[in-house]
Amino acid sequence: MEDKKFIFEAESINKFFGRFRVLCDINLKLREGQFLTIFGANGAGKTTLLKIIATLLKPNSGNIYINGIDINKDSEKLRKDIGFISHNTFLYNTLTAYENLKLFGMLYNIKNPDEHIKYVLNKVGLLRRSSEAIRNFSRGMHQRLAVARAFLHNPSLLLLDEPYTGLDQKASTVLNQILKNLHDEGKTAIITTHNIEQGLEIADKVAVLSRGYVVYEKSKNEINIDEFKKLYTEIAVSE
16 A cells, blocks of 8 residues: 555645634545545534545645546546545435436546436446436435445545434445445545544554544554544543
């Protein structure tokens, strides 16, 4: 892994909303094929950070590079290299699973969209439900379809903001397996969560965000999981 290029680099990212500092000197790097899990309690700044990486917000200072390109200089082009998944899926309930992806494929001018749509629906276990209006889908199925939409255009970087929110244990297990499969295929992802078990299971690197600061960052193989759980619990309680 060490000889692979950096897909993502954040340098001294700061973000204010008015006088309130939401992110404080964030420095993170991620190589191709790695999964980074960022843990943090509600209000720690996780969603704001992902929105900045996704070019949906601009930092007040600092730089972010994706594939070596500064997002401040060419954010429109870089959006094609990013797949963003929120706990709010923003899918269209009156459309079928296939139609939702077809619409997204048109926005990204994907060649041979039918072939890609069938491929990603199969990857997330929804191919047999492709012609069904998604208003009939469970919360877990909605999230799986959102994952399919996020990597339909084969982005370099997947961003998943609290993807387990609202999922029961079975749906969380299914989603985790999908993410593991993407990881095995060499995808690169940043995932935010406050769920220790799920977040650690799929991570190569771990960071903890607390009140806008990265207070902990290590490769998973460098940490003692029991000690990390204790540390994170103490940080979350102090928020």
